[in-house]
Amino acid sequence: MVWFTFKVQIILLLACPMIIPSTNAEFDSMEFWRKRNNLIDEEKSLAFGGKTPFYSESEIRANDILMKHKSSEINEAFFNSSEFAPSRNFMSVRKSIEDSNVFKIIRKMPKGAVLNVHASALVSAKWVYENVTFRDNVYICIRPEKLLLRIFDKPSNDCNWQLLSDLRNANETARTQINSRILRQLTLGTEGQAESYSSEDDLWAKFKKVFDLRVPLLRYKPLFEDYLYQGLKELYDDNVFFLEVRTPLLEMYDLDGKTYDEKESTEVYINVTNRFMRDHPDFMGVKIIYSIYRKMISSNLTETIKKIIQLQQIYPNVIAGIDLIGQEDLGYPLRNWISVLEPFINKTDFYFHAGETNWYGLESDENLFDAVLLNSKRIGHGYAIVKHPKIMELIKQKRMAVEVCPIANQVLALITDLRNHPASILFAQNFSIVISSNDPGVWGATALSYDFYEAFMGLMSNHSDIRALKQLAINSIHFSSMNQGQKARAVEIWVQKWKDFVDMV
Ligand SMILES: *[C@@H]1O[C@H](CO)[C@@H](O)[C@H](O)[C@H]1NC(C)=O
Ligand SMILES: *[C@@H]1O[C@H](CO)[C@@H](O)[C@H](O)[C@H]1NC(C)=O
Ligand SMILES: *[C@@H]1O[C@H](CO)[C@@H](O)[C@H](O)[C@H]1NC(C)=O
Ligand SMILES: *[C@@H]1O[C@H](CO)[C@@H](O)[C@H](O)[C@H]1NC(C)=O
Ligand SMILES: *[C@@H]1O[C@H](CO)[C@@H](O)[C@H](O)[C@H]1NC(C)=O
Ligand SMILES: *[C@@H]1O[C@H](CO)[C@@H](O)[C@H](O)[C@H]1NC(C)=O
Ligand SMILES: *[C@@H]1O[C@H](CO)[C@@H](O)[C@H](O)[C@H]1NC(C)=O
Ligand SMILES: *[C@@H]1O[C@H](CO)[C@@H](O)[C@H](O)[C@H]1NC(C)=O
Numbered sequence: 001m002v003w004f005t006f007k008v009q010i011i012l013l014l015a016c017p018m019i020i021p022s023t024n025a026e027f028d029s030m031e032f033w034r035k036r037n038n039l040i041d042e043e044k045s046l047a048f049g050g051k052t053p054f055y056s057e058s059e060i061r062a063n064d065i066l067m068k069h070k071s072s073e074i075n076e077a078f079f080n081s082s083e084f085a086p087s088r089n090f091m092s093v094r095k096s097i098e099d100s101n102v103f104k105i106i107r108k109m110p111k112g113a114v115l116n117v118h119a120s121a122l123v124s125a126k127w128v129y130e131n132v133t134f135r136d137n138v139y140i141c142i143r144p145e146k147l148l149l150r151i152f153d154k155p156s157n158d159c160n161w162q163l164l165s166d167l168r169n170a171n172e173t174a175r176t177q178i179n180s181r182i183l184r185q186l187t188l189g190t191e192g193q194a195e196s197y198s199s200e201d202d203l204w205a206k207f208k209k210v211f212d213l214r215v216p217l218l219r220y221k222p223l224f225e226d227y228l229y230q231g232l233k234e235l236y237d238d239n240v241f242f243l244e245v246r247t248p249l250l251e252m253y254d255l256d257g258k259t260y261d262e263k264e265s266t267e268v269y270i271n272v273t274n275r276f277m278r279d280h281p282d283f284m285g286v287k288i289i290y291s292i293y294r295k296m297i298s299s300n301l302t303e304t305i306k307k308i309i310q311l312q313q314i315y316p317n318v319i320a321g322i323d324l325i326g327q328e329d330l331g332y333p334l335r336n337w338i339s340v341l342e343p344f345i346n347k348t349d350f351y352f353h354a355g356e357t358n359w360y361g362l363e364s365d366e367n368l369f370d371a372v373l374l375n376s377k378r379i380g381h382g383y384a385i386v387k388h389p390k391i392m393e394l395i396k397q398k399r400m401a402v403e404v405c406p407i408a409n410q411v412l413a414l415i416t417d418l419r420n421h422p423a424s425i426l427f428a429q430n431f432s433i434v435i436s437s438n439d440p441g442v443w444g445a446t447a448l449s450y451d452f453y454e455a456f457m458g459l460m461s462n463h464s465d466i467r468a469l470k471q472l473a474i475n476s477i478h479f480s481s482m483n484q485g486q487k488a489r490a491v492e493i494w495v496q497k498w499k500d501f502v503d504m505v
Contacts, residue, residue: 047461048427049468055498062505063466069101074462086418086458090407090450091189091443097453105505106456107449109469110239110497112476112490113284114448116380116403116436118291118325119247120214122231124446125186131226132217133164133182137255140164140178146209147185151220153255185213187444188411200358200413204327207412210442221252221260221268228272232283236276238447239497242284242490244480246291246323246351249311262307266315282497284490287320287481289351294324294331301340309348320481321349323380328356333363334370345375349481353380358414360387378403378434378479383414386422392431401432401479406454407445408438418458427460427468434476470498 044050054060077084085093085100097103132138133149141148141159148159155161168175188206197203218224235243252260252268260268266288273286290308292301305322312319322344324334334341334352341350354371357364365384368391372379382402385391395402404423409415426433437451445451452469460468477490 043428044461044463046428046430047464047468048430048433049464049471050430052467052471052474054467056502058499059466059502062502065505066102066105066466069105070457070465071462073100073102073457084419084458086406086454087416089189089416090411090445090454091187094444094450097450100453102457103449103453106452106469108239108504109449109452109501110241110473110494111448111452112240112473112494113242113244113434113480113482114235114240114436115244115378115401115434115476115480116405116438117243117245118439119228119231119245120211120218121439121441122234122245123227123441124234125183125441125444127230127234128214128217128227128441129183129186131230132223135223136165138164138217140167142178146212147181148216149182149213150216151223151255153257182213185209187442189443197413201330203413204330207442214441215250219250219252221254224252225268225272228269229276232273232276232280232286234446235448236280236283238449239501240448241282241493241497242477242480242482243286244289244320244351245286246289246325248291248293249288262311263314266311266318270315270318282493284482284486284493286318288318289320289323291323291325294326294328296326297324297332297337301337305340305344305348309344312348317483321351321377323351323353325353325380328353328364328367329359329362334367334374335363338370338374341370341374350374350376351378351380352376354382355379355384355388356381356409356414357384360384372398372400376400377481381405381409383409383422386425392429396429396431399432401434401475402426403436404433404455404459405436405438405451406459407440407443407451410454411443418454421459423455424459427455427464432475432479433472434479435472466502473498 054063076082085097135151137151137153139150139152139155139161141161149164150161152161167178187210188203197206218227232243249262249265251262252265269286269288277283277285292304308319308322334354350371352367352371352374354367354376355365359365365387368379368382368384368388372391372394378401379385379395380403382404385395385402402423404426406418406421406423409421410418415421423433435448435451435455437445437448440446440450452472456464456469473494477487477494480487482490
């Protein structure tokens with residue numbers, strides 16, 4: 001009844017807005033609804049993607065379909081109180097995300113570039129397990145707290161190395177046990193289940209063990225070449241066409257006894273990327289953000305940065321810049337290195353991780369101040385940004401992009417329910433955001449779509465539509481380190497892919 005009167009009033013209002021007397025009590029309630037709608041519309045148009053235009057009729061139709069699915073999946077959780085995937089640990093809900101129609105559309109969507117991924121966690125755990133651990137010459141050393149894997153011609157004597165294949169062939173018990181231990185150390189959870197940890201530091205300790213297993217394997221050059229190719233393939237299959245990867249350039253080796261220094265490791269990246277681009281001409285390439293572990297700055301950082309800049313001068317299209325990585329709460333804060341870093345402003349580009357923490361007013365969230373003052377190109381994570389109004393003002397003004405990594409923040413225990421993720425506030429206020437996957441291989445994800453899904457469903461408003469997803473893709477190109485020519489070509493390729501995508505939907 002109320003609804004009916006309301007509708008009649010709308011019709012009246014539309015027909016003759018001027019003659020409704022302002023003393024009419026019912027008019028006031030109309031007025032209320034008008035104001036309410038205006039406010040909501042205003043917010044919608046202020047939010048991320050709110051002013052991004054639709055490109056075509058067919059995009060509008062694709063949006064209707066996408067939003068029908070989004071609304072039904074959200075309503076399902078809201079009215080029927082079923083579990084809402086973004087509110088639960090990704091490792092427990094990955095399978096149900098894969099069943100979502102929204103996810104299926106996002107998988108097919110051309111997402112542009114991924115700008116925050118660590119090389120050693122780029123490739124899915126499944127591939128590492130199935131491909132890497134079953135190679136010849138893989139040795140294992142079993143320690144009580146962790147396993148080590150290495151590829152040798154002849155094992156070194158720094159550990160009790162044995163051939164993994166021998167152990168697997170010893171007997172059924174040995175095989176099952178070792179396989180399950182390897183699988184457990186390759187990710188932060190077992191298949192379909194998140195492990196529980198007593199503290200955040202505990203979790204980071206496990207996180208480190210995952211890398212202790214992966215990283216030494218990747219120094220074996222022939223393996224790394226397959227690994228990187230596979231990583232690019234996983235991105236490409238997920239409709240991502242450019243990668244900015246964070247990595248140190250570790251010395252590589254092969255079984256002929258040859259070692260490969262940083263320059264040659266860079267060449268390995270280049271050669272694999274070129275091979276991949278020959279096989280996939282619409283892939284745009286790879287750039288490296290040279291990453292230094294903040295906890296392990298033992299050598300002279302000035303020297304290290306000079307060396308990186310030299311490398312950047314040799315390969316200006318490959319080395320994009322520098323980051324300090326690793327857990328901020330326990331690593332050295334940026335402020336310890338100001339006198340070293342400041343002289344390099346504008347001599348290279350910084351891409352600092354900053355504010356990946358739950359703390360407020362401590363050295364780890366205050367890394368944000370240093371990152372902004374050191375003219376960082378983008379901010380990695382920036383989880384603590386919304387607690388710092390001056391930082392919010394500055395990054396808005398400087399148009400600094402924030403690399404939001406929803407699943408990483410959840411799995412690494414900053415937050416459980418992604419509806420509470422602070423980047424919701426950044427989306428609401430149209431900050432320059434890109435969505436990244438950070439370490440997909442470590443939590444049973446691949447590429448980028450899972451993070452896009454979590455952002456679209458959990459972080460953005462129920463109202464945010466295909467235009468917000470489109471804006472994320474556009475941002476990923478705009479805020480990348482591609483040069484102007486590459487960006488122009490990337491946009492051209494992406495626009496065509498986008499057109500095909502909306503037609504397909
Ligand atoms: C969001 O910010 C971008 C870049 O500053 C701007 O082009 C766009 O119009 C803004 N969108 C809204 C909804 O204000
Ligand atoms: C979500 O938004 C849709 C419109 O896009 C609306 O129909 C639906 O009622 C909203 N869901 C809830 C629970 O409010
Ligand atoms: C809730 O679940 C029931 C039974 O599965 C279904 O009929 C109904 O449409 C659902 N409601 C919403 C809002 O999704
Ligand atoms: C591992 O991957 C490489 C490259 O795709 C392939 O040639 C090789 O056969 C694979 N090996 C195993 C054991 O799966
Ligand atoms: C299985 O092999 C392991 C490793 O070689 C050995 O320690 C264990 O005793 C064997 N178990 C049986 C039942 O043979
Ligand atoms: C990269 O490819 C070039 C050309 O094929 C080759 O000469 C060079 O040795 C390769 N570099 C490495 C480190 O594999
Ligand atoms: C690091 O190397 C630079 C020269 O590149 C030198 O000036 C500086 O004193 C060194 N710092 C330390 C702490 O050794
Ligand atoms: C770096 O470049 C920016 C923009 O070009 C400029 O505003 C700033 O003053 C420069 N900073 C230093 C320390 O050279």
